[in-house]
Amino acid sequence: MTDATQTAFPAQTPRAEAARDAQGRRDRMLLLIVALLALAAPILLNPFPTASALAQFNAGYPDLMQRFAIYGILAIGFNILFGLTGYLSFGHAAFLGVGSYSAVWMFKLLSMNVIPAILLATVIGGLFALVIGFVSLRRSGIYFSILTLAFAQMCYNLAYSVLTPISNGETGLQLSLSDPRVLDGPSSGSLPVTSLFGAEMREAATITLGGWSWTFSVGYYVCAALLLLAFWLSIRIFRSPFGLMLRAVKSNQNRMAYTGLSARPYTLAAFVISGMYAGLAGGLLASMDPLAGADRMQWTASGEVVLMTILGGAGTLLGPVLGAGVIKYFENIFSKINDAILHQWVAVLPDGLEDAVVAVIHPFVGKGWHLTLGLIFMAVVIFLPGGLVEGARRAGAVVRRRDRNAPSVESDAAARRAAAE
Amino acid sequence: MDAFLLQILNGLDKGSAYALIALGLTLIFGTLGVVNFAHGALFMIGAFCAVTLQRLLTLSYETVDPERTDFLGNPMTVETPYVEAWFGPATGGALVDWAVPLAIVLAIPVMMLVGFVMERGLIQHFYKRPHADQILVTFGLAIVLQEIVKAVYGANPIPTPAPSALRGSMDVGALVGMEAYAVVYPIWRLVYFVFAALVIGGVFAFLRFTTFGMVVRAGMADRETVGLLGIDIDKRFTLMFGLAAAVAGLAGVMYTPILSPNYHMGMDFLVLSFVVVVVGGMGSLPGAVLAGFLLGILQSFASMNEVKSLIPGIDQIIIYLVAIVILLTRPRGLMGRRGVMEE
Numbered sequence: 164m165t166d167a168t169q170t171a172f173p174a175q176t177p178r179a180e181a182a183r184d185a186q187g188r189r190d191r192m193l194l195l196i197v198a199l200l201a202l203a204a205p206i207l208l209n210p211f212p213t214a215s216a217l218a219q220f221n222a223g224y225p226d227l228m229q230r231f232a233i234y235g236i237l238a239i240g241f242n243i244l245f246g247l248t249g250y251l252s253f254g255h256a257a258f259l260g261v262g263s264y265s266a267v268w269m270f271k272l273l274s275m276n277v278i279p280a281i282l283l284a285t286v287i288g289g290l291f292a293l294v295i296g297f298v299s300l301r302r303s304g305i306y307f308s309i310l311t312l313a314f315a316q317m318c319y320n321l322a323y324s325v326l327t328p329i330s331n332g333e334t335g336l337q338l339s340l341s342d343p344r345v346l347d348g349p350s351s352g353s354l355p356v357t358s359l360f361g362a363e364m365r366e367a368a369t370i371t372l373g374g375w376s377w378t379f380s381v382g383y384y385v386c387a388a389l390l391l392l393a394f395w396l397s398i399r400i401f402r403s404p405f406g407l408m409l410r411a412v413k414s415n416q417n418r419m420a421y422t423g424l425s426a427r428p429y430t431l432a433a434f435v436i437s438g439m440y441a442g443l444a445g446g447l448l449a450s451m452d453p454l455a456g457a458d459r460m461q462w463t464a465s466g467e468v469v470l471m472t473i474l475g476g477a478g479t480l481l482g483p484v485l486g487a488g489v490i491k492y493f494e495n496i497f498s499k500i501n502d503a504i505l506h507q508w509v510a511v512l513p514d515g516l517e518d519a520v521v522a523v524i525h526p527f528v529g530k531g532w533h534l535t536l537g538l539i540f541m542a543v544v545i546f547l548p549g550g551l552v553e554g555a556r557r558a559g560a561v562v563r564r565r566d567r568n569a570p571s572v573e574s575d576a577a578a579r580r581a582a583a584e
Numbered sequence: 585m586d587a588f589l590l591q592i593l594n595g596l597d598k599g600s601a602y603a604l605i606a607l608g609l610t611l612i613f614g615t616l617g618v619v620n621f622a623h624g625a626l627f628m629i630g631a632f633c634a635v636t637l638q639r640l641l642t643l644s645y646e647t648v649d650p651e652r653t654d655f656l657g658n659p660m661t662v663e664t665p666y667v668e669a670w671f672g673p674a675t676g677g678a679l680v681d682w683a684v685p686l687a688i689v690l691a692i693p694v695m696m697l698v699g700f701v702m703e704r705g706l707i708q709h710f711y712k713r714p715h716a717d718q719i720l721v722t723f724g725l726a727i728v729l730q731e732i733v734k735a736v737y738g739a740n741p742i743p744t745p746a747p748s749a750l751r752g753s754m755d756v757g758a759l760v761g762m763e764a765y766a767v768v769y770p771i772w773r774l775v776y777f778v779f780a781a782l783v784i785g786g787v788f789a790f791l792r793f794t795t796f797g798m799v800v801r802a803g804m805a806d807r808e809t810v811g812l813l814g815i816d817i818d819k820r821f822t823l824m825f826g827l828a829a830a831v832a833g834l835a836g837v838m839y840t841p842i843l844s845p846n847y848h849m850g851m852d853f854l855v856l857s858f859v860v861v862v863v864g865g866m867g868s869l870p871g872a873v874l875a876g877f878l879l880g881i882l883q884s885f886a887s888m889n890e891v892k893s894l895i896p897g898i899d900q901i902i903i904y905l906v907a908i909v910i911l912l913t914r915p916r917g918l919m920g921r922r923g924v925m926e927e
Binding site: 298301304316320321469473537545 | 619706709715716717719720721723724725727728731732734735739851855858859862866896897900901904905907908911912915
């Protein structure tokens with residue numbers, strides 16, 4: 164918090180300026196590290212050789228990596244609203260959904276190029292957020308949560324029923340051969356695929372090296388580039404005077420009002436920004452797989468974003484991305500562990516014990532991964548309100564204290580001696 | 585006129601469920617100041633109490649009946665529930681048939697216990713934390729509870745029929761002097777409404793006419809003063825949490841013949857119940873009940889064909905629309921007290 168105070172206003176003292184520089188350097192480092200991780204993700208997420216028994220824990224396939232990046236964007240956007248202002252929205256899935264729908268419509272009407280689709284998705288997400296936010300932000304706390312929830316449920320119900328001409332109801336909106344696609348011209352033979360100026364999203368190069376096999380796909384790198392852009396923007400927002408105002412909204416709205424500042428424009432701006440992030444994420448989902456269904460707008464999807472952000476650490480830069488990664492990993496990898504695999508793992512145990520162990524673990528893995536997720540989430544909320552990032556920080560502090568134990572005791576003693584004198 | 589009556593009746597059973605869940609939510613919010621997102625899960629657990637009892641009562645053993653044969657001429661195996669063997673076919677059969685209403689007896693202690701454990705084990709540590717934290721932890725708990733139920737009972741809805749005597753439909757129109765078969769309505773839904781009215785009446789009477797209820801109401805109004813008078817209000821509030829859990833559970837038990845219980849039914853009802861609570865006014869018990877029935881009836885009117893052709897899609901959004909209008913124009917809800925959670 165103090166760091167932010169120093170950076171947000173023009174530095175008057177050399178010390179403050181130095182602090183700001185240090186912060187800027189740290190942020191650049193963070194961005195660089197995230198960029199490198201994103202770039203190398205296809206390699207890093209495939210640590211096990213394809214033939215090994217552990218290969219099922221590899222997360223380096225394009226579909227999942229795209230999800231990591233897309234839901235990372237969604238969670239970063241949610242965090243700008245919830246992490247900074249403390250407004251808990253339970254309706255973000257609505258923006259994700261309309262983003263998907265508008266992207267698919269763009270594919271149907273204009274072109275299979277993803278750029279217009281993503282742009283329209285972002286803009287539409289922002290517009291929806293403007294309308295919903297304008298109304299919902301008149302209330303705060305639990306009422307705000309319920310208002311956003313009500314709006315999202317309305318969108319969901321309407322998409323399922325009367326808006327079927329736009330949303331194609333339960334089937335979901337899909338491409339078809341008869342779509343006009345003004346720029347591309349009518350398609351012949353097979354359904355066209357989404358692309359970026361000719362580079363198809365599904366295009367991928369696979370490199371095999373020893374037992375390992377890595378897939379580098381165009382779609383993933385498009386998502387990763389946008390994730391980096393989103394991440395960079397969120398750093399800028401966190402460090403800006405605007406970000407400071409959002410924190411002020413969270414810590415004390417009354418005091419803000421007494422200083423002569425209205426919180427509404429700031430919260431509305433934050434809501435619209437986070438709605439645009441969600442729209443972008445929705446557009447990307449549709450770009451990777453040109454299909455949009457109403458279930459993307461259901462309130463459980465909103466709950467998922469909340470889970471991601473809290474799990475990773477609300478109000479931190481890296482937390483939401485981390486949380487999104489953990490949850491998507493659980494959903495796709497952890498859920499695949501079935502009884503046969505469990506039996507394989509504990510095969511060393513005697514038979515009766517083996518069955519017992521498998522029976523105990525069984526409810527927590529495979530189809531029951533939600534149970535594990537719920538338990539972890541509860542534990543985080545109860546014991547670690549700062550999320551995984553806070554946990555890592557605490558662990559780091561413990562390690563550092565152990566390292567520096569000896570010198571710090573000495574300096575402590577020195578300080579005490581100085582005070583005594 | 586008959587269409588009008590039918591829509592009101594249609595709204596009553598859903599409205600009863602909303603009212604019961606909202607009543608429990610409000611009890612918890614009014615006494616403990618906790619926003620309980622796991623309340624829908626309590627409703628669901630109640631429903632599964634009925635499923636459990638039904639399964640217990642139909643536990644059977646197999647015997648080979650030499651006198652009856654299947655089409656291949658082999659003797660058939662007959663399943664006899666243990667209760668029929670113990671109490672005779674008549675009493676035992678009746679027990680199996682009446683499993684759902686009987687589950688009330690099972691549900692009350694179970695739900696009270698669940699409520700106590702929840703409050704003492706988890707919720708009490710969250711009194712001093714912000715509402716957002718309470719929402720999050722109870723949301724997590726709701727996920728855990730529904731996943732446990734899913735692990736035990738599977739993901740498919742489990743049909744739990746009403747007692748055969750109460751299964752069919754009744755000519756309600758004839759009762760109020762209309763021509764025969766103008767308004768025909770399932771009996772069980774009427775039973776549900778009467779049951780809900782009894783439970784609601786019971787809760788209100790308990791709070792109104794007993795010393796215990798008086799203390800609780802005093803505590804809701806001013807917790808600190810009651811504490812200063814030397815009354816252990818925490819203990820009473822814990823009991824109220826148990827009571828609220830029992831109310832939600834009973835609502836679930838009796839709802840099973842209307843909707844076959846599945847593990848996510850709680851979440852489905854929770855969202856609407858929150859809307860109901862907000863419309864009625866946070867912390868107002870009569871408000872919750874009134875809003876529950878009102879929204880239930882409003883929804884059933886909105887799904888009339890005449891209304892739907894006038895405003896397409898209105899049946900899907902009416903409740904949320906009402907909630908938004910109420911929240912924006914009268915944030916304390918229909919019957920909320922001034923100053924309680926207005927902002």
